Every structure is written in C-alpha cells, then in structure tokens.
Amino acid sequence: MSAADLILMADRIHTLSGDRAPTAIATAGGVITALGDRADARDWRGPHTEVIDLGRATITPGLVDGHFHPVMGIGLTRGVDLSSVRTLEGLRSALRAADVAPGGWLEGWGLDPNAFEGAPITHAPLIEAVGPDVPVFLLLFDAHSALVSPRALAMAGVGGPRAFTSGASVACDADGVPTGHLLEMEALDLVRTLLPDDAPAERRARLAGLLRRMAACGLTAANGMDFEGDSLELFRSLEDDGELPVRWRFAPFVMPGTGRDGLDAVIAQQRLGGRRWRVEGAKFMIDGTVDGGTAWLDEPDTHGESTACLWPDPRDYTAAATVLAGHGIPLVTHAIGDAGIRYVLDTYAALARTPGRPSRVPHRIEHLETMPSELIGRFAALDVTAGMQPTHCTGYTRADHSDNWSARLGKRRADRAFRARDLRENGARLALGSDWPIAAFDPRAIMAAARLRRPAGEPHVEPVLPEQALTARMALEGYTSEAAAAAGLAGRSGRLRPGHHADLTVFDLDPLTAAPDEFAESPIPLTVTDGSITHRTR
Known part of the structure; x- marks a missing residue:
C-alpha cells in the first residue's frame, strides 16, 4: 500500500458495513485505503502524510443532502427572513422594520401560512404595514406561492385571473380582483x-459562502434538484478557482408544457460536469403543495382544492418521462398528494416495461406527504427511492392538526403523514434531506427531527405521529448508505471501506447513541470530501 495522504484516528468509526469497529482510517488519492486500529496507522504513514487524532470523536461516512436548491436558493433567500414570523402582527412588524430604498422593492422569504392565524392569505397586512404604493414580493415557505402587494400586481399588469400552461393561478376574490396570493411558478414569475437582479459577483460569493456553511455542518455531497439560470456558469467559475467543498448531482427541471426541444436540451445537459459536480437526472413536479391548495389528492381538501395534477394533462408528464427514461436518465418527481404519488408510481411501473436504455440510478419520488398504506410497499417492489425531508413535518405541522396543512387535509389524511418508518420497514430505500431553502439544511437537526418527530431542542412540543420516527441508525443511513444507493453509488460511497470515496464526517458526539436533542448541537470538528479537509475547527 502506498503512503496515505491523510490518516484520521478516533475512538469510534461507524463504517456502516457490519465490520468490526476500527479506530483509524487512511485515505490517498481521494479514496479510502485502509481501516484498522491506531497502532496500524504507523504502517500507513509517509513523509507527507497528515495525521489527526480526534480523540473521543466519531467518524461516519460523509453526509449527503438528498434534496437541495443551491442556485435557486441563493436567489430565493433575498430580503427579509420571515421564517420566524408566527402571527399577522409579527408580519406587519417585520415589514415595517424592513430597510427599503425609496422606490425600491420590499422582498422577503420563508413566510409560513400559519402566520395568518386562519385568516385568508391576502395582501391586506402588506397594505397595513407599508401602504398600497410599495412593490412587495414575499415568498412563502414552500417556494410554490408568494404574496405580493397591489403595486406589484399593477407593475406586472395583473388585474384579474390568468390562464397558465400548468396548474398555476392568480388567486382572486368573488369580484375577480387579485388578492395578492400567487400560486405555482408561472404565476409567481x-x-x-x-425584481432587480443580483450582480454576478454577489451571486458567486453567496454560493461560495453557502457551500462553506454546508461543509461546516458535515455535508460532503448534495443532490441539486434544479440546474436553471446561471447554474452552469456559477459552478464552473467556482471550480476554476479551486475544489468545491461539496460534491453535487443535478437534475434540471422539466416543467409542464416542455416540448421535444426542451427534452432534448435536458438530454444534452447530461453531458455536463466538473471535478466534483455533474448533471445526472431530470426533475419533474406532478403537483404543488397542500398549503397552497395545489397538491393532487384523491379527494378535495377542506377548501375544495388540491384536485388536479400540475400538468393539465397527466399523460404529457408520462410522455416526457418516457422519453427521458428511454435515454437512461434517472427521474425525480415531486409528489405531495396521494393521487399524485399513485400516478407517478404507475408511470414508473410502466417505464420498467418500456424498451430503452435503463438508468443505472433508481428513479425517485420526493416529499410523499400523505399516502395510503397500499402505496407503501410499491416503493421496494418497483425499486423506487423515497426522498423525504423530516423537518417539513416537524417544522410546519402540529400533533393536534391545528396547522394549515393538517386542517386542509382533515384528520384521516393528516394521520397518514410523512410515513418514513413505514417506508423503511417495508423495504423502501429512504434518502433524507432538507429541500433548502424551504427548510434549514443542518443535517444534525434533521436527523434529530427524524427520530423525535418534533423540532430538535423543543421538548415541550408534542411529536407528530411518533410511530413514524426513525431509529438513530436509520436516520444516519438516510444521509449516508441510503443516499449512496439512491445515487447508484452503493459500491463506491456511503460506507467506509477500502476503495470507497474518501468522504467523511466527524462528530464530537456519537449519532447512534447520543440523545437526539443533544446530538443536534454536536460540534463538527472535521469534514473531508474526496480526501481533502473542507472544514476543520481543530
């Protein structure tokens, strides 16, 4: 064996391979070269080997976020952070305190519809806070809807309802006057x-800062669920200046109305990549959100909404998916409601019987917010990855169903929410993530929430459907071995074995034995991506 580039030693190393527990690991050339005891490390050293003894720390395979929007996210998180607003008065206060240049836009993001306290979501509080003449654009937490002021509507020439290619809409009152609530992408656009554009240099700096913060949380890789706008230029520019601290797999959007030219463009994008990033996949949305009334449910919600596919004709989704899958492209589909999840599973089942070049990476369905038991077993049977974001449940729903999401669904459907444990126990591959900027990306808090079914650090909050809690090992696997298998990398990543990628995360606390609330605060002394240290505190 050639000399190691890096040797790490720690009291606990979780290989997730079922092997005996080592206390030392060596890497060279971006791969793991040896595992053993501290005494073995003497034989792995060379004149240029860096050796770090981490003491009582715990080393695991590198963490992978299953669902992330890096470039879209740096554009969406502009203006006032409204994610902590809980009441209408809190919203008005936050808007009054905002620093807005004369004649400029007031922007905000992260607004939870529960802040409206059951009142209709309209621009009334915006008018009360800043008057009717300020252009305001507030992105709601789900990024599928926005609240805008009368001035903003006037500037956009929106004076009534609009027809769209997708299931988007401009919410209007009984007289056909827009309320300020815009639903889904075409309406938001x-x-x-x-809105004014950020300067390219500012966007590049914000993305670089985001990647550094991700590494500081222990993340070594992520799945980018879009590749729009200036994504290519940004990632090429960052990689021109050095190595990315986080690996990326991107799946460009395929929106309703995409024709053959658009599909050919997505096919062509699959050739794009760099040293630590590549395009591999295509991202669809079969429906919208429960909170916005744009999910696709078997039965209407309590407002009479969420009854339709985001694609006006679902068969167009199937046709587009068939074209891309025939080129060996792995598909990712956002599906929130029971009808949407069922339709996507049916589509994937048909793809398995369709001639073409099969993907080496399993197809995925993301979010899976409410579904009946008869759908659970189909994930393993069809080899479909379930992608879930635990803090979507713990951050925006309540055990007593008093939140907007649960109230719209009603008790029966809210009681079958975010069924992570059922999926795992029925053999499904379960990859966990954040969906940043919809929710914070710190994997420690997300893994803790997956175990607690409530926010980490808030023991007074009643858990939401605690029978769906994951074990500590399941939560860690959702960020490591399950994430690797979801990317078709089970033989090269997700576990600590010689020959696997040298992606490592180091915790002060043991993720398998520490109490979840305590683990959510565990320091990250070191992160290693591709054998290179991307974050260190000691």
Whole structure:
C-alpha cells in the first residue's frame, strides 16, 4: 500500500458495513485505503502524510443532502427572513422594520401560512404595514406561492385571473380582483421577473459562502434538484478557482408544457460536469403543495382544492418521462398528494416495461406527504427511492392538526403523514434531506427531527405521529448508505471501506447513541470530501 495522504484516528468509526469497529482510517488519492486500529496507522504513514487524532470523536461516512436548491436558493433567500414570523402582527412588524430604498422593492422569504392565524392569505397586512404604493414580493415557505402587494400586481399588469400552461393561478376574490396570493411558478414569475437582479459577483460569493456553511455542518455531497439560470456558469467559475467543498448531482427541471426541444436540451445537459459536480437526472413536479391548495389528492381538501395534477394533462408528464427514461436518465418527481404519488408510481411501473436504455440510478419520488398504506410497499417492489425531508413535518405541522396543512387535509389524511418508518420497514430505500431553502439544511437537526418527530431542542412540543420516527441508525443511513444507493453509488460511497470515496464526517458526539436533542448541537470538528479537509475547527 502506498503512503496515505491523510490518516484520521478516533475512538469510534461507524463504517456502516457490519465490520468490526476500527479506530483509524487512511485515505490517498481521494479514496479510502485502509481501516484498522491506531497502532496500524504507523504502517500507513509517509513523509507527507497528515495525521489527526480526534480523540473521543466519531467518524461516519460523509453526509449527503438528498434534496437541495443551491442556485435557486441563493436567489430565493433575498430580503427579509420571515421564517420566524408566527402571527399577522409579527408580519406587519417585520415589514415595517424592513430597510427599503425609496422606490425600491420590499422582498422577503420563508413566510409560513400559519402566520395568518386562519385568516385568508391576502395582501391586506402588506397594505397595513407599508401602504398600497410599495412593490412587495414575499415568498412563502414552500417556494410554490408568494404574496405580493397591489403595486406589484399593477407593475406586472395583473388585474384579474390568468390562464397558465400548468396548474398555476392568480388567486382572486368573488369580484375577480387579485388578492395578492400567487400560486405555482408561472404565476409567481409574473412578478418575479420584475425584481432587480443580483450582480454576478454577489451571486458567486453567496454560493461560495453557502457551500462553506454546508461543509461546516458535515455535508460532503448534495443532490441539486434544479440546474436553471446561471447554474452552469456559477459552478464552473467556482471550480476554476479551486475544489468545491461539496460534491453535487443535478437534475434540471422539466416543467409542464416542455416540448421535444426542451427534452432534448435536458438530454444534452447530461453531458455536463466538473471535478466534483455533474448533471445526472431530470426533475419533474406532478403537483404543488397542500398549503397552497395545489397538491393532487384523491379527494378535495377542506377548501375544495388540491384536485388536479400540475400538468393539465397527466399523460404529457408520462410522455416526457418516457422519453427521458428511454435515454437512461434517472427521474425525480415531486409528489405531495396521494393521487399524485399513485400516478407517478404507475408511470414508473410502466417505464420498467418500456424498451430503452435503463438508468443505472433508481428513479425517485420526493416529499410523499400523505399516502395510503397500499402505496407503501410499491416503493421496494418497483425499486423506487423515497426522498423525504423530516423537518417539513416537524417544522410546519402540529400533533393536534391545528396547522394549515393538517386542517386542509382533515384528520384521516393528516394521520397518514410523512410515513418514513413505514417506508423503511417495508423495504423502501429512504434518502433524507432538507429541500433548502424551504427548510434549514443542518443535517444534525434533521436527523434529530427524524427520530423525535418534533423540532430538535423543543421538548415541550408534542411529536407528530411518533410511530413514524426513525431509529438513530436509520436516520444516519438516510444521509449516508441510503443516499449512496439512491445515487447508484452503493459500491463506491456511503460506507467506509477500502476503495470507497474518501468522504467523511466527524462528530464530537456519537449519532447512534447520543440523545437526539443533544446530538443536534454536536460540534463538527472535521469534514473531508474526496480526501481533502473542507472544514476543520481543530
């Protein structure tokens, strides 16, 4: 064996391979070269080997976020952070305190619809806070809806309902006057295209800072669920200046109305990549959100909404998916409601019987917010990855069903929510993530929430459907071995074995034995991606 580039030693190393527990690991050339005891490390050293003894720390395979929007996210998280707003008065206060240049836009993001306290979601509090003449664009937490002011609507020329290619809509009152609530991407873009652009240098700096913060949380890789706008330029530019601290797999969007030219463009994008990033996949949305009334449910929600596919004709989704799958492209589909999940599973089942070049990477369904038991077993049977974000449940729903999401669904459907444990126990591959910027990306808090079914650090909060809690090992696997298998990398990543990628995360506390609330605060002394230290505190 050639000399190691890096040797790490720690009291606990969780290989997730079922092997005996080592206390030392060596890497060279971006791969793991040896595992053993501290005494063995003497034989792995060379004149240029860096050796770090981490003492009582715990080393695990590198953490992978299953669902992330890096470039879209740096554009969405502009203006006032409204994620902590819980009441209408809190919203008005936050808007009054915002620093807005004369004649400029007031932007905000992360607004939870529960802040409206059961009142209709309209621009009334915006008018009360800043008056009718300020252009305001507030992105709601799900990024599928926005609240805009009368001035913003006027600037966009929106004076009534609009027809869209997708299931988007401009919410209007009984007289056909827009309320300020815009639902889904095409409607949001009516106003969003008017917002001032960030300077390219500023966007590049924000993305670089984001990647550094991700590494500081122990993340070594992530799945980018879009590749729009200036994504290519940004990632090429960052990689021109050095190695990325986080690996990326990207799946460009395929939106309703995409024709053959658009599909050919997605096919061509699959050739793009760099040293630590590549395009591999295509991202669809079969429906919207429960909170916005745009999910696709078997039965209407309590507002009479969420009854339709985001694609006006679902068969167009199937046709587009068939074209891309025939080129060996792995598909990712956002599916929130029971009808949407069922339709996507049916589509994937048909793809397995369709001639073409099969993907080496399993197809995925993301979010899976409410579904009946008869759908659970189909994930393993069809080899479909379930992608879930535990803090979507713990951050925005309540055990007593008093939140907007649960109230819209009603008790029966809210009682079959975010069924992570059922999926795992029925053999499904379960990859965990954040969906940043929809929710914070710190994997420690997300793994803790997956175990607690409530926010980490809030023991007074009643767990939401605690029978769906994951074990500590399941939560760690969702960020490591399950994530690797979801990317078709089970033989090269996700476990600590010689020949596997040298992606490592180091915790002060043991993720398998520490109490979840305590683990959520565990320091990260070191992160290693591709054998290189991307974050260190000691």
